[in-house]
Amino acid sequence: MKYGVREPERLGRVTLRDGRGLGWAEWGPADGTPVLFFPGAATGRSLGFGADDLARLGVRLVSVDRPGLGASDPDPERTLLTWADDVRDLVGGLGLTGGAAVVGFSHGAPFALACAAAGVVTAASVVSGLDELTHPELAGLLDPGVAGLVRAAGEDPDGLEAAMTRDAGAEMMWRLVTELSHPSDVALYTDPAFAPAYRRALEEGFAQGAAGYARDLVLAYRPWPFAVESITVPVELWCGGHDPGTVHSPDHGAVLSRRIPGSRLRVLPDEGGSLLWTRSADVLEGLLELSQSHGE
Template sequence: METVVRPAGRTLEYLVEGPEDGLALVLHHGTPGAAINRDGLFPPDVRLVLISRPGYATSTPNPGRDVASAAADTAAVLDAAGIAEFVTAGWSGGGPHALACAALLPGRCLAAATIAGVAPSDAEGLDWLAGMGAANVEEFGAARAGAAKLQAFLHEAAGPLATVRAADVVEAFGDLVSEVDKRALREGFADYLAASLRHALSAGIDGWRDDDLAFCKPWGFALADIATPVSLWQGDQDRMVPFEHGRWLAAGLPKAEVHLVPGAGHVSLLSRIDQIVATLRRQAAG
């Protein structure tokens, strides 16, 4: 694990793995989450860059951050790693942060993918909470009520997740995981998700809190202005980020290549990583 120093002395932890001549891919983790690589998930010719967003694991909190701030943090990490051009993907809560890179690092970010990514909370015509599992409805209801209420909710919610083991992940997520996602977790993704959660919450809930608050205010860029090639991936069995978020983003990203996948869930969509990376590679090549 490496670190880079940002303004006001805050630090970001990051991880770079894979061949130096490989396709540089920045993966933005979910919410909550951190820089943990799942061996074998990505093709061997990918140079994978993982960044723990501010407040997660050992990355210094950046209170009040918006989604757009991820672009400058990503650029700083890439500068430190000696990487010029890159592609990016964001899963779940990472989706908006990948879109921030597409919007705000044009030319350097060659292509972006949002995988089960959340839509803006003020999206016109979208019932943002509809279709979410009960825990997410409560969590984002608290986020909309303000930082104090969200802080209290997350302190309680973080307890079991901060020490969760693979065998307990399905139970810990309750009705947030559909049947297809339960299968995906039991077939190997539980190890990755549990490790990511433990590392993310090892220093507390600041990153989780600030992610949620960032989702519930203007993101800091306009989706319609994104000129970087984007692909959108969303399953119709998703209880964390419902299918309608994908539909809304498909309309809000007029130049996106859209993959609305029947039968896929929030976690099981990650089994399509090879296809997603192939799409990013093709889009980056123009």
Template sequence: MHVSEPVRLAQHRLSDGRNLAWAEWGPQRGIPVLLCPGAATSRRLGFGTDAVDALGIRLISVDRPGLGASDPSPGRTLSSFAEDIAELRRAVLGSGQLAVVGYSAGGPFALACAAAGVAERTAVVAGADEFASFDNGLPDDLRSIVELAAADPAAAEQSFAEFGSADSLWQLITRFSPEGDLAVYRSPGFEPIFRKAMAEGFAQGPGGYARDTLLTMSRWPFAVADVRTPVDLWYGQLDTSPSHSPDHGAALAGRIPSANHHLVADAGGSLLWTHAEAILRELTRSDR
């Protein structure tokens, strides 16, 4: 497990005038792999950064609108994020195939790219499912959030903004994490970069986090069953988070025809970092 500061930082001005910011690791002419980070986490937190050079991967971590250094986009949707990535791809990433990774709350954004045909290959790692489509099986706290998002989206978004801060998010993550994940998150080589990335995620205020959370907890504008490109689903058997438990991974795998489900027995929610090389190798296999 290894994380390091970005090798390069960049921005692209989109056609509507907004700046979209990202960080990079690995060779600039490498295989492009785009990361949709977890909740309110900025571009500065990558994964597998000690492996990308050897694997020939250009890892690009993108700040979603309103987070980090990317300009806000009021009223944005999962589909509009996929449109932003399509524009970034045309302008910056070239004409080759693009792989997209979504971690935790970034999972729906990665799947939006797959559904829109922006990504030829996708990996969802400890990703959130479309909870608004569940008839039952959600914990009471999560169910109440989903119901509020459906009944009054503006009130839900405001409540997420009132909760949102780097410190409160850190407390939430550590509260629901098992000991194995806590050992990763609190390690001297990880915690400072992780917490810096969360602080940058809230640099413009809680609005970006609140919008992301509303989009995740609402009905998605695409059907995951319609995704036909390869999708790797990675979940840790030891993950105790109510929002990305291994049970949600199994449910999601059953609804995506092209899913390749990986349930890692000795991993928790931190498997994006503890199993980074395996995730990247599987995603970029040349025979896929």
């Protein structure tokens, strides 16, 4: 199975304490070690990873739609902190009494780290992650277009959110991904064994319109309302040397790894931003090791 991508084995929704629902998709043994997956920008729950390795590793992978995306109800007032509360409810609603680790890919990174800072997860793996782009040490490294978005998010977040809600869509996201990625990543994203699943997930992400994505973008591009320096659960950062870092970490996680106590940075020189699908087993094995060490 090329890239470890296949149809979800189980689908469902968990009702949160305020009555909203969060949609999820699952792969792997139902009694396996729970690993939550927070997908990239505007990507719905149906695109998982590592399907070839889940049974061998004993992993139950649960991909979660953020509010307003896919099968999850909207929450126009949400923040990164309320997302951690939602995930706490999700963990309880799924009966994950021993807790769960998390993988945050690309735009899912701040959402994963928010859960790590809140102690909602046992360990976190950030793969090709978006960084806290407002941090002073990154100011001179940002792509001009991204710097403009960061500035707009700080000066007029409501205006930026309204503009993205009006203009964004699945086709726009597909163009951005294929235009801003390294050629090796474009080859993967456009491969007939991967592209249909990815494009379907983007359509899912915009099924309710673009408001959910727009909120995600503003939350991610503003200063994060938690200190990554306060994270006490184990964190591993994965970056590909060929990833241009335009919409991910512009310095391949160097500053972020220094800021997160005890974090482990893995920069793979021959990989691009799509390493979640080319090095799935490595990511999962590393996360399981971290999660087990936290429980000892």
